[in-house]
Amino acid sequence: MKVIVTGSSGLIGAEAVLHFSSQGHTVYGIDNNLRKFFFGEDGDTTHVLAMLQERAERFVHIDKDIRDREAMLEIVAEVAPDAIIHCAAQPSHDLAARVPFEDFDTNAVGTLNLLEATRRGAPEAVFILMSTNKVYGDGPNRIELTEHPARWDYADPRYVHGIAETFSIDQSLHSLFGASKVAADVMCQEYGRYFGLRTGVFRGGCLTGVNHAAAELHGYLAYIFKAADEGRPYTIYGYKGKQVRDQIHSADVVRAFDLFIAKPRPGEVYNLGGGKANSVSILESIERIEQLLGKRLNYTYSEDNRIGDHVCYYSDLRKLQSHYPDFQITRSIDSIFEEFARATRVAKVA
Ligand SMILES: NC(=O)c1ccc[n+]([C@@H]2O[C@H](COP(=O)([O-])OP(=O)(O)OC[C@H]3O[C@@H](n4cnc5c(N)ncnc54)[C@H](O)[C@@H]3O)[C@@H](O)[C@H]2O)c1
Numbered sequence: 001m002k003v004i005v006t007g008s009s010g011l012i013g014a015e016a017v018l019h020f021s022s023q024g025h026t027v028y029g030i031d032n033n034l035r036k037f038f039f040g041e042d043g044d045t046t047h048v049l050a051m052l053q054e055r056a057e058r059f060v061h062i063d064k065d066i067r068d069r070e071a072m073l074e075i076v077a078e079v080a081p082d083a084i085i086h087c088a089a090q091p092s093h094d095l096a097a098r099v100p101f102e103d104f105d106t107n108a109v110g111t112l113n114l115l116e117a118t119r120r121g122a123p124e125a126v127f128i129l130m131s132t133n134k135v136y137g138d139g140p141n142r143i144e145l146t147e148h149p150a151r152w153d154y155a156d157p158r159y160v161h162g163i164a165e166t167f168s169i170d171q172s173l174h175s176l177f178g179a180s181k182v183a184a185d186v187m188c189q190e191y192g193r194y195f196g197l198r199t200g201v202f203r204g205g206c207l208t209g210v211n212h213a214a215a216e217l218h219g220y221l222a223y224i225f226k227a228a229d230e231g232r233p234y235t236i237y238g239y240k241g242k243q244v245r246d247q248i249h250s251a252d253v254v255r256a257f258d259l260f261i262a263k264p265r266p267g268e269v270y271n272l273g274g275g276k277a278n279s280v281s282i283l284e285s286i287e288r289i290e291q292l293l294g295k296r297l298n299y300t301y302s303e304d305n306r307i308g309d310h311v312c313y314y315s316d317l318r319k320l321q322s323h324y325p326d327f328q329i330t331r332s333i334d335s336i337f338e339e340f341a342r343a344t345r346v347a348k349v350a
Helices: 011-022 034-043 046-055 069-079 100-121 175-193 220-230 250-262 282-293 318-323 333-349
Strands: 002-006 026-030 059-062 083-086 126-132 145-147 152-154 198-204 206-208 234-237 244-249 268-272 279-281 299-302
Touching (some): 002 011, 002 069, 011 026, 026 069, 046 059, 069 100, 083 100, 100 126, 100 175, 126 175, 126 250, 175 268, 198 250, 220 234, 220 282, 220 333, 244 250, 250 268, 268 318, 279 282, 282 333
Parallel strands (some): 002 083, 026 059, 083 126, 126 198, 198 268, 206 244
Antiparallel strands (some): 145 152
16 A cells, blocks of 8 residues: 655654554655744654654655645655545644744645645545544533542533534634634545545544654643653643643554544544543643652643633544444553653663
8 A cells, every 4th residue: 555644754644654664555754844843943853754764664755845735736646645644734722823824824725735636646545634622622611620639520421421523613712723723624524525535534632652742832741751851841821730631642543544544434523532531631640740750840830721722621432433443542541651751761861
């Protein structure tokens, strides 16, 4: 099989490259290291590309920008892939307001470029879009909550399993990032429904893994490890530090892609996070990280929450599991923390 992965030097893209290349497929990775432009040195993905070039067989790196329409049309037509896994994005909720053109041009227009390139050049290909839970805007913040010593949780029994795909994406505050991702998300669904392309949309919760070029504005778990280890100051914004996210390891994200590619359901949408079992608050994360590293995080608390930030979010995985019964979370929240701690220790020795 030939697979195109966009954002191939990013967290999810790199995991997809390693996975599909280890299965003997040829993988074409499109990435121009725009993450460095977005997040500065912390976001530089050069080391991830070097790792892929060393470890991934049959991997072809293409240093192109997905905003370059002609280039995308040409690459997809030339490669004629069996699958496209689209992970390139401006991924930060907070940063988007500072770079509105780059955000929309990458997230929305870049996605359109790839969808249209697929329709023209590889109409049989399976097309996967990595979308986000921010398409639901701050709607989840209207759910009644209960306060626990270190976390919030849903009080409303309708959300005992988390947020489902039926949750409204309308009439809420999204951030410019959430809005550009909604455009991509709906466009991808439309190419499935209108043109019959084999598209699938995965709305990510908190995606995590040790290959993240973690920056303060994106990749929070990896970044807290980095901050605790290097003694960098860290600020918690609002909600008493009890805000909850569901962490899913990048390897489990890619397992879901694998199942979809084997049996695509055109135009479908799935929430994809760690679910309730892998949900964790910032305060709980800090406590665990401090225990694992034996270091204190130098943090301060600001009353002001990030605009539109979710207070409590975890994904209802039941739709995905009902369509793909083989899907399960294989990396528990404990194993994710332990992997980060090991990687932090190894990086010190290296
Ligand atoms: N990490 C998370 O917690 C999370 C949560 C929900 C959804 N998502 C979504 O999942 C996808 C992957 O996220 P990630 O964490 O791997 O992001 P990432 O920033 O680690 O990876 C994205 C990659 O895309 C590249 N890129 C960005 N703009 C580009 C452009 N115009 N042309 C070519 N390459 C470009 C970047 O250089 C980077 O390597 C994104 O769509 C993101 O919105 C991520």
